[in-house]
Amino acid sequence: MPMVTINGVEVEVEKDVSILEAAAQAGFDVPHFCYHPALSAPANCRMCLVEVERAPKLLPACYNPVSDGMVVQTESEQVVRARKAVLEFILVNHPVDCPICDKAGECKLQDYYFAYDAQESRMRAEKQHKVKAYPIGPRVVYDGERCILCTRCIRFCEEISGTSELTLADRGDKIEVRTFPGQELDNDYSLCTVDVCPVGALTSRDFRFKCRVWLLTSTESICTGCSQGCNIHLDHFRNETQRYRPRYNSEVNDYWMCDDGRLTYKNLHTDRLLSPQHNGATDNWHTLTKSVAAKLEKQIKAHGEESIALVLSAQAACEDIFLAKLFHEEILGKKAQLYIAGKPSGKHDDFLINADKNPNRRGIEAVFAKLDGIKDVATLAGDITAGTIKTVYMMGTEFGEGDRSEAVAALKKCELFILQSTQGADLLDVAHIALPACTHAEKEGTFVNEEGIAQPFYKAYEPHGDSLPDWQIFMRIAKAMGKSTLNFTFLSKVQDRMFEATELLRKAEEEAAAAAKKAAEEAAAKKAEEEAKKAEESAAATEEPQDSTPS
């Protein structure tokens, strides 16, 4: 493996990695615009020029591979001078309308200008004007004046989505990104072009002018749009999710996510069920859990455990499903009937989008180990009509592939229908009791994706209204029924017991713990290296002879 020296730091890297990637491994960021780790490298922006010993001129670090014994300087005087010149050139026609640009605060041009240029423009002539706020596709807006022609968006459409809608048109200072005649930027992943655009030339029509990015707090989460489980940054402000952005995970979604999934954040705030309800009237948790407990006991006594249906939701987290399992075993009685519900199947492709629109169907399999005896919710209406089910306790409001109107009509005939959900939808009019549950943005938990990969998500903000995590609702009702076995003080206690009981999740937890340990060790080693380097530099500085020339 080649050994290279970057800014005095020796590093051994894989054969054929670029100087830019080798520098990153040595702990140095080389500024770049057109380079993206998942796309080809056209080396067209020249922002990443570096000095390589014995090379006749500066080389683009994103394009040139390392060779054994290579000595590179990424911050030499010559390199910094070139960077400044590149920035000045890019800014010749740039409108610098940062105050009204959505990218401000996360724009590479803005960051590099402050780091390397920071001078007034020498441009005195009128700047070249191009299209502004042009709707290049149904979800993306293009600003030709801000575009730095890095071609990342074009390469994304060619190399990742495979849809090739974009190209560069015209010449000289009139050049801009356009779609081919008669086409729009309209593919299932079009909003990823906004992510890859290093400046504010492509912006999301959904997010435009909604919130300044420096006001956002970001929480690591998982998209719930389908069973792929794309890793996301859930960006929120004042207890509301403002947008999803893909979070890198080479095993699951790389750097990408689909547009439909990205926009599912809107469901987190629409038609929320925010307070416990009893026959349509608002109630409080204390009295309502007592009523639920009394009613369930009465139903079990009157018709037996087997007349009760507990409907599990493939939208719920593993921890919620685990509590539902304990609730079934220890409270309702093992003879109570179990059903699985979730959103109906939808479109799919051979990249990320899965037909199963539920984030945790595999999680139900992981928690229950065997699904024998658990029925599909599509059969629930028939069982109610046949009179075998008198009571339904349902998580969520979805009926999978089942006929919704038939299911709602059947639920009307139930002696007792308890709904536990984030939204009430059309079931609110039918439910005797409605219990408000938290969305995944308001709690912590685990989803298992289609591939069987267990992935944690974290609480972004406090629950809206009186909603509670599903696992806590089950616990409250169990307590009201006088059963103290379901008594977990914290989610971590639920997880300890769940991991103990569930082989798949236990394995995932061990892997996550090992990965976290490795990351902590790497971070500690990097910090020690940086401190040693700083100490070396300050020792060298004190040894340097003082300049005695009078000023």
Ligand code: SF4
């Ligand atoms: S729109 Fe953005 S990503 Fe596309 S070429 Fe212009 S600057 Fe690059």
Ligand code: SF4
């Ligand atoms: S592919 Fe599925 S999980 Fe990924 S972003 Fe789209 S809907 Fe969400």
Ligand code: FES
């Ligand atoms: S990042 Fe290397 S030339 Fe653009």
